[in-house]
Amino acid sequence: MKSKLSLLLASLLLVFSVGFVFADDDVDDDSMETRDRVRDEVEQRVSDRLEAAEAKRMEVRDRIEVQREERSQTLEQKREQFQERLQLIKDERKKAATEKLNTRLSTVKDKWVDHWNNVLTRLEGVLVKIEERDDANDVTSEIATARTAIAAAQTSINELSAKTYEIEITDEEGLGDDVSSAVATLKDDLTEVGTDMKAAHDAVTTVISALK
Amino acid sequence: MKSEKGVTVIVMILIVFILVAIGVLMLLNNSGTSQEAMVSENEKAIEMASEPVSTDTDLNTLEKELDDTKVGSPDEDVNGMLEEASTL
Numbered sequence: 001m002k003s004k005l006s007l008l009l010a011s012l013l014l015v016f017s018v019g020f021v022f023a024d025d026d027v028d029d030d031s032m033e034t035r036d037r038v039r040d041e042v043e044q045r046v047s048d049r050l051e052a053a054e055a056k057r058m059e060v061r062d063r064i065e066v067q068r069e070e071r072s073q074t075l076e077q078k079r080e081q082f083q084e085r086l087q088l089i090k091d092e093r094k095k096a097a098t099e100k101l102n103t104r105l106s107t108v109k110d111k112w113v114d115h116w117n118n119v120l121t122r123l124e125g126v127l128v129k130i131e132e133r134d135d136a137n138d139v140t141s142e143i144a145t146a147r148t149a150i151a152a153a154q155t156s157i158n159e160l161s162a163k164t165y166e167i168e169i170t171d172e173e174g175l176g177d178d179v180s181s182a183v184a185t186l187k188d189d190l191t192e193v194g195t196d197m198k199a200a201h202d203a204v205t206t207v208i209s210a211l212k
Numbered sequence: 213m214k215s216e217k218g219v220t221v222i223v224m225i226l227i228v229f230i231l232v233a234i235g236v237l238m239l240l241n242n243s244g245t246s247q248e249a250m251v252s253e254n255e256k257a258i259e260m261a262s263e264p265v266s267t268d269t270d271l272n273t274l275e276k277e278l279d280d281t282k283v284g285s286p287d288e289d290v291n292g293m294l295e296e297a298s299t300l
Contacts, residue, residue, distance in 0.1 A: 046267045054264070094300050101293055108289045111258075115284060118261040122281040125265035126274055133269050179297035187290040197283045208275055 042132055049128045057121045060154070064113065064161050071164060075106075078166045085169035094175060098167060101179055105165035105186055112190055113161045116153070116197050123150055123204050130207055139210045146203035153200040156193040163189065257282035 082102060089095045127146055130136055136143070167182040169175060261284075265277050 042269065043267045046269060050265065050267065097296060097300060101296060104289075104293060108286065108293070111289075112284075112286050115258045115261055118258075119281055119283055122261060122263075122265055122277065126278050126281070129265065129267070129269045129274060133271075176297055176300040179300055180294060183290055183293045183297055187286075187294070190286040190290065194283065194285060201278075201281065201283050204278055208271070208278060211271060 046129055046132050049132070050125050053124050053128055054121065057117065057124070060158075061117060064117075064158070067162055068110075071162075075164055078164060082166055082169070088169060089172050089175060091172065094172070098169070098175060098179060101183070102167045105167070105182060109160065109163070109165060109186060109190070112193070113157055116157050116193065119197060120150055120154055120157070120200065123200055126204055127207070130211070133211070135211060139207050142203075142207040142210050146200070146207050149196075149200040149203035153193070153196040156196040160189055160193050254284050254288060257284040 086095060086099060089098065123146075127143060127150070130139070131143060165182055165186050167179050169178050260280050260282065266273060268274075
């Protein structure tokens, strides 16, 4: 009788323990599912916000393009003046080099405007993703500082983009100085925007450092 | 005896000349390489910045993406132009 009872108890214990194991698996499955769902939701949210940020940036780019179009008329007039003044230069080598450098003033400026706009898109993307993290509340002030720095850099880029750079030729003797002066002006403006860009990058770096 | 000395001097001069020439060539080559490396670094930064960031919010990914986002420097472009301007 005793052995039958202990056999029954042992069987019951076995059945319960199997039940526990299955129940444990269920909990694991449930938590895995929840984790996957939360991860998918976060990814979706990040993706939506990145798309929104990209759309905003495309608007900025479109606006810059419109500005470029609007400026093209003024630019055309300046080019004509430049071509007239270029006739003062008799040395054909100098003439060709000056013309090439005059074109490069615009292409170099446009190249850096486009690049820095891309950099800001990425910095904003990184910030958006930081904001979606669970620990984002710990770095709200750093995020705000970074957003201000990005906005300041954007303003600098827009101002740079609105400028036109042309060599103002006085005469053949002073040609080197005229060209140097135009290039130096562009260099100063690019350096200024570069400083703002670096500040924006540093501000986002500070946010990440604060999360560590 | 005298001609032996003369040959030795000529050989010495030649060796010095060759060594100086090699040194100058090496210097020129090095400066060219570093300039090329700087330019390609900028070009790489420009290319990388045009890529969108991922949707991954992991801290390591964020750090890497930020690291890959280079502000770059237009100095190389404008300094080249200033150099050309100085020849006018």
